[in-house]
Amino acid sequence: MFDSLIAGIINLASFNSILLLMAGSAVGLLFGAIPGLGGTTAVALMIPLTFGMEPFQAIILMGGIMAATSTGGSVSAILLNTPGIAPNAATTFDGYPLAQQGKAGMAIGAGATASALGGVIGVISLVAVIPIMKEIVLLFTPPEFFMLAIFGLCAIAVSSGDRLLQGLITAVIGLVVGFVGLYDITGTVRYSMGIPLLEDGIKLVPALIGLFAISEMINLAVKGGSIAEDTSTIAITRVSDGIKAVFKNWSTMLVGSGYGTFIGAVPGVGGTVAAFLSYSTQVQRDPDPDIEYGKGNIKGVIAPESANNAKDGGSLIPTLAFGIPGSAETAVFLGVLVLHGIEPGQKLLVENEPLVFTLVVALTVSVVFATLVVLVLAKYMAMLTMVSVNVLIPTVSVIALVGAYALHTEIGDVVIALIFAIIGYFMIRFNYPRVTFTIALVLGALTELNFDQTMQIYDGDMSVFLTRWLSVTLLILTVLSLGFPSFRKKVRERNRRREAEAEK
Amino acid sequence: MSMIPEQRRPTAWFLISVLAVIILFIVISYSYAPNDRMFPLMVGYAAIPLILLDLLTLTNTKAGERISLFFSAKTPQQVDEGVDKTERPVGRELMVFIWMGLLVLGIYLAGFLPVTPVFVFCWMKLRGGYTVRQSLYSAFATLAFIYVLFEVVLQYELYPGIFLYWWG
Numbered sequence: 001m002f003d004s005l006i007a008g009i010i011n012l013a014s015f016n017s018i019l020l021l022m023a024g025s026a027v028g029l030l031f032g033a034i035p036g037l038g039g040t041t042a043v044a045l046m047i048p049l050t051f052g053m054e055p056f057q058a059i060i061l062m063g064g065i066m067a068a069t070s071t072g073g074s075v076s077a078i079l080l081n082t083p084g085i086a087p088n089a090a091t092t093f094d095g096y097p098l099a100q101q102g103k104a105g106m107a108i109g110a111g112a113t114a115s116a117l118g119g120v121i122g123v124i125s126l127v128a129v130i131p132i133m134k135e136i137v138l139l140f141t142p143p144e145f146f147m148l149a150i151f152g153l154c155a156i157a158v159s160s161g162d163r164l165l166q167g168l169i170t171a172v173i174g175l176v177v178g179f180v181g182l183y184d185i186t187g188t189v190r191y192s193m194g195i196p197l198l199e200d201g202i203k204l205v206p207a208l209i210g211l212f213a214i215s216e217m218i219n220l221a222v223k224g225g226s227i228a229e230d231t232s233t234i235a236i237t238r239v240s241d242g243i244k245a246v247f248k249n250w251s252t253m254l255v256g257s258g259y260g261t262f263i264g265a266v267p268g269v270g271g272t273v274a275a276f277l278s279y280s281t282q283v284q285r286d287p288d289p290d291i292e293y294g295k296g297n298i299k300g301v302i303a304p305e306s307a308n309n310a311k312d313g314g315s316l317i318p319t320l321a322f323g324i325p326g327s328a329e330t331a332v333f334l335g336v337l338v339l340h341g342i343e344p345g346q347k348l349l350v351e352n353e354p355l356v357f358t359l360v361v362a363l364t365v366s367v368v369f370a371t372l373v374v375l376v377l378a379k380y381m382a383m384l385t386m387v388s389v390n391v392l393i394p395t396v397s398v399i400a401l402v403g404a405y406a407l408h409t410e411i412g413d414v415v416i417a418l419i420f421a422i423i424g425y426f427m428i429r430f431n432y433p434r435v436t437f438t439i440a441l442v443l444g445a446l447t448e449l450n451f452d453q454t455m456q457i458y459d460g461d462m463s464v465f466l467t468r469w470l471s472v473t474l475l476i477l478t479v480l481s482l483g484f485p486s487f488r489k490k491v492r493e494r495n496r497r498r499e500a501e502a503e504k
Numbered sequence: 505m506s507m508i509p510e511q512r513r514p515t516a517w518f519l520i521s522v523l524a525v526i527i528l529f530i531v532i533s534y535s536y537a538p539n540d541r542m543f544p545l546m547v548g549y550a551a552i553p554l555i556l557l558d559l560l561t562l563t564n565t566k567a568g569e570r571i572s573l574f575f576s577a578k579t580p581q582q583v584d585e586g587v588d589k590t591e592r593p594v595g596r597e598l599m600v601f602i603w604m605g606l607l608v609l610g611i612y613l614a615g616f617l618p619v620t621p622v623f624v625f626c627w628m629k630l631r632g633g634y635t636v637r638q639s640l641y642s643a644f645a646t647l648a649f650i651y652v653l654f655e656v657v658l659q660y661e662l663y664p665g666i667f668l669y670w671w672g
Contacts, residue, residue: 165558165575172551173522176529179544188540191532214604221600221631223590390632394624395646397607402616402650402662411612411663418608422601429592430518448543455542486574 008357011056012365020057024064025366029373031065032072032085039069039085043333055340056358062333063362067119068370070271070308074111075374078301079104080396082213086204087271087308089212089435090279094293094300101296109242110298111305112374114253117246118306119367121257122264122313123360129265129317142453143464147474149447152273155280155481157436164485170427171436177202178444185452197412206404207441210417211434213400215424220389222425239375245298252282252299256306263307264314271311273443276435278307284484287492312363320356507563516562519555526551603627615665617655621647 011017024046031042042065050058073088078095091111098107140148157167180191181201192198246253256278263274282303283293291297319330342352404417427434458464465471508516530548533541561572610619621643628639654660 165554165561165571169522169551169554169558172547172554173526175547176526176544176551179547183540186537186540188536190536190540190544191529218600218604221603222592222597388632390628390634391642394627395642397604398616398620398623398646399650401608401611402654405616405663406654406658406660409660409663414608414611414663418604421604425597426518430515432518451543452539489573 004353004357005361007354008359008361011354011358012060012361017057017060020061021064021362021366022369024061024362025068025370025373028065028068028366029072029370032069032074032088033076039066042069043336050336050340053340055337055342056355058336058340059355059359060362062336063359064366064369066312066330066333067309067363067366070119070305070312071112071115071367071370071374073308074115074301074305075108078107078111080216080392082216082396082400085271086208086438087275087311088304089272089438090275090304090308091301092212093279094295094297097294097296098298098301103241103296105239106242106245106298107301109239109375110245110301111242112371113243113246114256114302114305115309116367116371117253118257118260119309119312120364121254121306122261122310123363123367124313125257125261125310126313126316127357127360129261139470141468142450142457143468143471144474146447146450146454147465147471147478149443149450151474151478151481152277152443153436153440154478155277157433158280158284158481158484163431163433164482166432167436170432170434171440174437174440175444175447177207177437178441179448184445184449197410197416201445202416202441203408203410203413204441205408206413206417207420208438209400209404210420210422211424211427211438213403214397214417214421215428215434217393217397217400218421218425219428221393224389242298242301243375246302249299249302252302253306255281255285256303257310260307260310261314264311265317271308271315272439274311274314275304275308276439278303309367312367316359316363320359507565509562509564512562516559519559519562523552523555523559526555603631611663611665613665614667616662617647617651618665620650 012021027042027046028039031039043062046061046065050061053061069085070087073083073085074091074095077083077088077091078099081092081096081099083089083092095107095111098104153171154168157164157171178201180198182189182199189199259278259281260271260274263277264271279300282299286293286299289297289299293300315330319334342355401414401417404413405411424434426432427437454464455462465475526548530545533544533548536544557571557575560568561575562568607619607623610623624646625639625643628634628642629636632639634642650662654662
């Protein structure tokens, strides 16, 4: 292993490799920061550039992109309340209120530092758990995948604070929207209303762009004003305050990184769920915060940012070990490996170990490099919050629509983005969480697929969910998470009563 | 509706619309084979009680209060206090939807590149009250950014608009 690590460092220690890594990181930052583009698009677009490269060079370029995307996405999530990529959506909850309070620099500092540390922890975990991860991932069969998806949805609904019921409703609507299009198991096209564009289902990228980027622009246009509530009061606090906050709240960062690594390793679930679970866990771990979550608590930035970068290492575990991509991004990356004649699995881990470590070193260096870039430019980026809405709205709307169109070059995607923008606006207006809707949309197909596979394997016997220990554990966690708000209320009331009695 | 206080009625209408969509979804589901509709129907039927419970929380009834306390640990009145009270006149909302609709229609008809500067210029001049020069600078800066990034660097062929197809 040590020899492979040295080989990985040597692969990276040339001028060309460093240039590729920096180019990859820059592309990752840019694609991460522009709402709707994201790492998957960046990796996919860069594939043709790798044709003439050595395999390790292609891996360095792709590693640079994958590691930097989440860091770039956190910038637009904090400054514009529009997550650059879906995993940054949880960062908006507290990052944006911090920006509104004139603490954008602090939020970016904390987000970037948490991203770097989370990314490094994820990569270290990748190295450490490869030998044992095979056993863990194999424990997940369709019933467990199904229960994990349901648990994820409920836990995220709970993280909506006092909007649990509304979170569950939007989760159900998200699942309903996710049913539109071709159903892989039977080959039936459902709920497309005869519209050819919908036959392949609602595409995630335009839907997310509409739901987060454009709906926010509509909301700003209706409300008026500027992104910062009062630009005259904005003072860009020192970025170093954010860096210090991460080290002060190290346990938040560690728990987030743990979530990112673990959830990232579960195929198909990915960084969005990891970031939201990390956020909701943080909210639950901290019942009496100094600053309420959702109103600018720095821990609400650290938790999701450490998780969504740690997932990069985690999601590579099933990709490299079993050829099962942990996310859309790693699925495209898998294509790059195959293109260069690298077969994932035992063969890669045993015969091509130096390549695995080249990727490990590239991810580590890239995430640190991207963080340094963001930290250096944070003060200038923070100034974006002072831009008038009447400059931002038209420019962001147009760029977001181009992003919606770009991935599939399908003009219908622009219409889908607009429809989801209107849906998203009404969710903002009536205070219904968009987050659970999004997660349900992402997980919808996976949930149904695993439900159907379970029914096929166990002849329609639903009791299987209650007879497998991991499935039952996840079910218990789901029920506990739903009862959490009323449990928390009872604990608070009891504490208040005790305090009142003690005062008497 | 009379059981629901005036300020919560727009939310109630929103929920009723969602309920209608869910009922339509369930009806359509029955047109598919049992294997195709099993999971969608489970989800659809799960949505109905959730929406009805939420509707109940909007009423000033004891049951509504209990449901609200269970799910959010707050009474409906406490929930109301946390709601964003910014005024959102329907006329202003409609106007913004029309602007966005016109942008998408413009893109469909004339393509991204001609519509981008026109939209940015018109928005800044007509809605933002910027000077012609400021609006022009922003319009062409946005156009240059989109053109360089998407057309030159990424080599996307941005949608040219249906007019161009018509005129060959």
